[in-house]
Each structure stands twice: as C-alpha cells, then as structure tokens.
Amino acid sequence: MKQAGNATGAAVGVDDGLHTVIERDKIFVNGSWQQSTSDEVIAVINPATEETLAVVPKGTSQDVEAAVTAAAGALESWGASSHDERAAVLNRMADLIDERASDITRTIVSEMGQPERLAAALQTASPAENLRIIASSIEEVVWSEQIAKTSVQRLPVGVVGAITPWNVPLLMICMKVGAALSAGCPVVLKGSEIAPLSSFIFAEIAQEAGVPDGVLNLVSGTGPEVGEALVSHPLVDMVSLTGSVRAGRRVMELAAQSVKRVGLELGGKSANIIFEDADFDRAVADGIADAFRNAGQACGGLTRVLVPERRLAQAAELAVATAQGFVVGDPFDPASTIGPVATEGQRDRIRGYINTGIAEGAALLTGGPEAPVGLDYGFYVKPTVFTGDNTMRVAREEIFGPVVVIIPFADEADAIRIANDSPYGLAAGIWCGEDEHARLLASKLRVGRVRINGSAVNRRAPHGGFKLSGIGREWGRFGIEEFLEYQAVG
Template identity: 60%
Template sequence: MIERRDILIDGAWLPSAGDGMIEVENPVTEEIAATVPRGSAKDVERAATAAHAAFGSWSRSTLDERVQVLRSLADSIEKRADDISRTIVSELGEPLSIATAHQTLSTVNHLRSTAEELTKVDWDVRVGDTLVHRAPVGVVGAITPWNVPLLMIAMKVGAAIAAGCTVVLKGTEVAPMSSYYFAEATLDAGLPAGVFNLVSGDGPTIGEAIAAHPLVDMVSLTGSPRAGSRVMELASADVKRVALELGGKSPNLVLPDGDLERAVATGIADAFRNSGQVCGGLTRLLVPRSRLAETEELARAVAEKYVLGDPFDARTTLGPVINAAQRDRIRGLIRSGLEEGARLVTGGPEQPDGLERGYFVKPTVLTGSPRMRIAQEEIFGPVVTILPYETEDEAITIANDSKYGLAGAVWAASDERARDIALRLRTGRIRINGSPVNPRAPHGGFKLSGIGRENGRFGIEEFLEYQSIG
C-alpha cells in the first residue's frame, strides 16, 4: 500500500494541517491501495499565499523558460511511465494495455504539444496606436477529476503555467497518486518554488476553500454540474474567472447514407472507453428507424466482444467502474430504462458472470426513446442507448434534446454533408465520419457541459486577460 502524508507548498514537501487520512480503494480487489492526507483550509491558505508570492516573477518569465519547463515535465513523466501507469490501473481499474496510452503517454504528448502551441499565441497585437497585450490571469485554482487524473492535471496546470500563471492544485481524492507524480515532476523539471502547489483532500473542504480564497484569481474545474455550480457560486463573491468542463450526453448521429457498421463499432468503442467513465463518450446512438434491427445486431456483436476482468491481464479489454456507489447508480439507471420500456439488446444490471469481486458493470446496449432517463442523464458507465428516428430534422432535434453539449459525431456519405449537419448541432466537439480527436483543437461544451475551452493554444488563452496600452 502507498502512503502519502505530505503536500507540496512553495517547492517543499510539508505535513498537511488536516486531521486524518483518505483511503483509496482498488476497484478490482475492493482493498485499500493508498492513503493521502485529508487536508484543511489551512493547507489552501499556505498554498495560495505561496502561489501569489511566486506570481510576480513567473508571470515575467520568458516563453523559452516556460517551453523548457513543459518539455522537462513531459520528459520526467515519460521516464516513470511504467510505474505511473501501473499505479493508475490500481486506482481506476482501466486495463494496463489501454491505460498506458490513454492515461500516461497522452499526458506526455499533451505537455509537449502545449510547449509547441505556446509559441502560437498572439501576445501583442497593434490596434492603431494601442498595444493589445495578453497577460496571465494570476493564481489559478485547478480542481481535477478521477477518470483521467494525470491528463486532466496536465491540461489545466500545463496551460496555466504556460500562460505565466501560478497554480494551486486539488487533485482528486478518489485517484490521487497522479497528482503526487505530477508534483514530483515539477520538482524534477526545475519549476520555481511556489509556481505549482499541491493540496490534498475532499471537494467540500479543499475544493470550496480554493474557490473562495481571495488570492485565487481563477478556478478551473472538471467535474459534475453540481460541483461546477457550487464553484461558480463561491467564485462570484470575488468575481473570479471560472472555466468548467462538466460532462456530456453525446450523440452519435448516423444519417441514412452513413456507414452504419463503422459508426456502431466506433461509437461503442468511444462510449466504453475507461469503462464508460469519459465525459465526451458517444453514449446516444441515433439511427434511421428502418435500420434499427440491423443496428441492434451490430451493437450486440461489438459489445459482447468486450472481456471483463483483471486489468493487468492482457486479455482484458474492460475494467470495473470506480466504486460501489458508481456501480450501483449505473445499474439503477439500466433498471430505470427497462422499467420505462427500453429494450435490452445486451448486458443488463446484474453482476457479470465469474466476477464475484470488483465493481464491474456488464457492457450494456438498450434501445429506448429520447425522454427516458437513460437518454437524458449522464450514466458514466459502459452503457449505450440506441435512439431511432424517422426524418433528418427529427434526428437533429433528438441530438440537441439534451441539457449537455460536449461532444458528438456525424456519419454521412461525404464529409461535406456531415459538416453541414454538424453545424446544426449544439455541441462543442464533433467528429465526422470517424475522424480522430484533434488534441490541438479546443475541447469544451455548450449548456451544462460547461464554460471555456481546453487544449492547444485555446487552452492557454483561457488563462489570459487582455490589456489595452497606449
């Protein structure tokens, strides 16, 4: 078992001021894998003070200095990639063969990409006789989730320090070891003391203290709409900037002339990533009603190929969900779909055969209607809902019939046709005909999916303010 008792403040590992420890559970074995401090508001006070003191010098650092730090961060994480990946697997249960790329190497690539994109920001622009300058917003409070813990830290902290900001990070208490690995990497990379600070604890204590602290100028959070709303409420007292990524219920829209077989296979693979614990997963599959039976058979065949089990076994392709509460919630939503009249294509709410321990959920596909809970609520598990439609306009209406608007996909006979449809969707990131996600393009959503954008130069610009001089 891994035990951590310190937090990182002003470049030094110091004991937390909080009382007690948080136990981190392995979702496969249901045993305790690690413990971290249950911090207090005093920890946030120390971290925010250190970040505020460091801001003056770091905000005046050169772009070359920031580029070098980002590259050194990437190098440090890459050197420890195997250990980091295995630790994340123990916390999350994602199969090792997938987690190495999805969790760890993606972080390395993201930091290197951020270093490159930093040089593309227009820092100074002349507007007549006025100089328009981009200035760092200040001290950033970063609050990151458990589903992709290391990458989400890199997305927020990497962009913030690239912008010239200093950071107080609350890493997730559910899978906290990534935040410690990242903190160690900042020391290896030579980041000046106080530019990055790590506090440990739960959301109501640490997260709220960060959002409310007067020395924190901006809060960037990835989490639930409820958490985002609370951060906005607390930040409003000081009129802080906020950036929020809050989830999704993303449509995978297949037009009558689209490649149905590829759309189903690609969409289910996307929705089942990390056991379905991804904000942008394509969890609603919209297909012409005339092709519903064909879709169900294709979806059944794809879903039933997944192998559940030990994430360190190379044969495993789907791990557990994060904890008992999440498992029970997912199963409850599957049951609600059946009670509302959905048809079970495959899977279901029962414990998978041969797995007596671990928080596993059967890979599940249902056919339902747009107003069912399974078509409206973010399930955050390996569940896809097929939604048939009659006309193109009805398909677009169904796709937009969600309180979320994070991601989506469109399949059509031509990319031009797919783009025309994509422009009618109220969602932030839309893939067409199976195109890969561009990590340099902005990521973020509409409606309850949040405010602001991450990735590439757009993510860096999220942490900048405009100054007009002259």
C-alpha cells in the same frame, strides 16, 4: 497503521498486516514537501480488489492558505518568465513522464481501474503528448498586437486553482496545469481524492523538472473542505474544474462572491448520428467502442446512437455483437478490455440507471444490472445496450458508465432535433457518405466538438461544450488563452 513518509514526499509502503498500503503523508507547497495540518487521511480503494491501495492527507483550509500564499508570491516572477522558459519546463515534465511511464501506468490502473494496455496510451502517453502540444502552442498565442495607437497585450489571469477528476487523472492535470503555467499563472492543484496518486507523481515531476518554488503547489482532501476553501480564497483569481454539473454549480456559486473567472468542463450525453449512406457496420461498432472506452467513464463518450428508423434492428444487432465482444475483468489481465468503474458508489449508480431504463420501458438488448459472471468482488458493470427514445432518463442523464441507448430517427431534420434535445452539448459524431455534407450538418449541432466519420480527435483544437457541458475551452492555444486577460495600453 503507522505514519510514514520522507522529506521528498516519495511514496512509502506500510504493511497493514494484509498487504502493503502506499502512504502519502505530505503536500507540496512552495517547492518542498510539507506535513499537512491534518492528522486525518483518506483511503484510496483499488476498484478491482476493493482493498485499500493507499492513504493520502485529508487536508484542511490551512493547507490551502499556505499553498495559495506561495502561489501568489510566485505570480510576479513566473508571469515575467520567458515563453522559452515555460516551454522548456513543460517539455522536461513530458520527458520525465515518459521515463516513469511504467510506474505511472500501474499506479493509475490500481487507483481507477482501466486495463493496463489501454491505460498506457490514455493515462500516461497522452498526458506527456498534451504537455508537449501545449508547450509548442505558446507561440501560437497572439501575446500583443497594435490597434491603432493602442497596444493590446495578454497577461496572466493570476493564481489558478485547478480541481481535477478521477477518470483520466494525470491527463486532466496536464491539460489544466500545463495551460496555466504556459500562460504565466502559478497553480494550486487539488487532485481527485478518488484517484489522487498521479497528482503526487505530477508534483514530484514538476519539482524534478525545475518548476520554480511556488509555481506549482499540491493540496489533498475533499471537495467540501479543501476544494471549497480553494475556490473561495481571495488570492485565487481563476478556478478550472472538470467534474459534475453539481460541482460546477457550486464552484460558480462560490466564485461569484469574489467575481472570479471560472473554466468548467462538466460532462455530456453525446449523440453519434449514423445516416443511411454511412459505412453502417463501422459506424455502429466504432460508436459503441467510443462509448465504452474507460468503462464508459469518458465525458465525451458517444452514449446516444441515432439511427434511421428502418435500420434500427440492424443497428441493434451490430451493437449487441460489439458489446458482447468486450471482456470485463482484472485490469492487469491482458485479455481484459473493460475494467471496473472507479468506486462502489459509481458502480451502484450505473446499475441503478440500468434498472431505471428497464422500468421506463427501454428494451434491454445486452448487459444488465447484475454483476458480470465470475466477478463477485470489484466494482464491475456489464456493458449494456438499450433501444429507447430520447425522453427516457437513460437517454438524457449522464450515466458515466458502459451504457448506450440506440434511438431511431425519421429523417435528417429529426436526427438533428434529437441530437440537440439534450441539456448537454459537449460532443457528437456524424457518419454519412460525404464529409462536406457532414460538416454542413455539424454546424446545426449545439455542441463543442463534432467528429466526422470517425475522425481522430485533434488535441490542438478546442475541447469544451455548450449548455450544461460547461464554460470555456481546453487544449492547444485555446487552453492557454483561457488563463489570460487582455490589457489595453495607449
């Protein structure tokens, strides 16, 4: 495959003899598109077809050096920019996402597999909305206050290294970069090498929106080389990562060498607790739908369903009916409601967990480890429902696929005990007859967010978790505040 590209960094199609492969051969540093110092590339695989969709640079530590140096050079000026200037840039970026919505949606569907109709909302409209929320949240931050004779002000933490995942690639970029820019911090972004194309689109949008040179920089490559170089760089003041627990531990280990701030969102194994007096049919159906969104590749998915012992059979019947109503298939087919998972390794890992559940004695109600009927290629997994107990690996470990475990509880106290008996603490759901009772129970859960009777997620409220689910919070003013330091004067 010949090299291709242009000075603007725009995607170029290259014919490999079978189909057109998108080639991105530049990184974005100090306001311009530049060649990577590496001649190697990473192949981006379409999870529905198993074909090479694109190639991107397999960058180097030298790329990181250039990007971090540019960001450090922009810190003073961007940190002194007005709140209005920052908000205007974010709002302009949101407008540009809207203008390119169709292209962005199709790109993300091709690189990570969510059905197009659903991706239009989650993968494209939601990032634009998030940028606007962050922009409007800037004035909610208490930037300065007087404590007796001392002035206390909030200042940018410094240069931020942002490392984002593949499951909602553009949304996570907007969450992290939007908040950091709002705080006055320049950013070096490393998008996921599994679904990287949206990070290149984001850099194009930032450039068009007028983000000053050096304030947003994009590098491309693997975690062990580019990611670790970014985390270790002495001019990086804070690292924000969404990823696995293993990745979070490695970031903490490397960041500790220079005592950097870290923000980590590392996943969950969230419980959906359904009590006797709940709208039972709706609670089960909504909970299964939540767990299966984005083919189960959602950190806050409610993958443990807790129900009263005497209603276990009813819950199982409802869950099976809901699960079997999902249509697994081509993400560009309007009939599909679940597409492939992102990678071959992810597919095999999920199927391995399903086999583990069977071996541990969990009752397989629907689904299973086999390929869905008629889908002989592509990284597809059957929507799967088990009943079991909270000691099983399928109930304790994050599977990150369309797999749910229904667990019975004896009484209210037992339900809270089971929900908290997890190494994770990201999210939960509570369904019961009275909202106030649900709120009382929510205060007993060691998780970062609790949804009551199917309430919508509030993107101005904080997102983040306890325990292995990570450190810090995102969304709204809470996300901006993660990138600020206190300074006391007087």
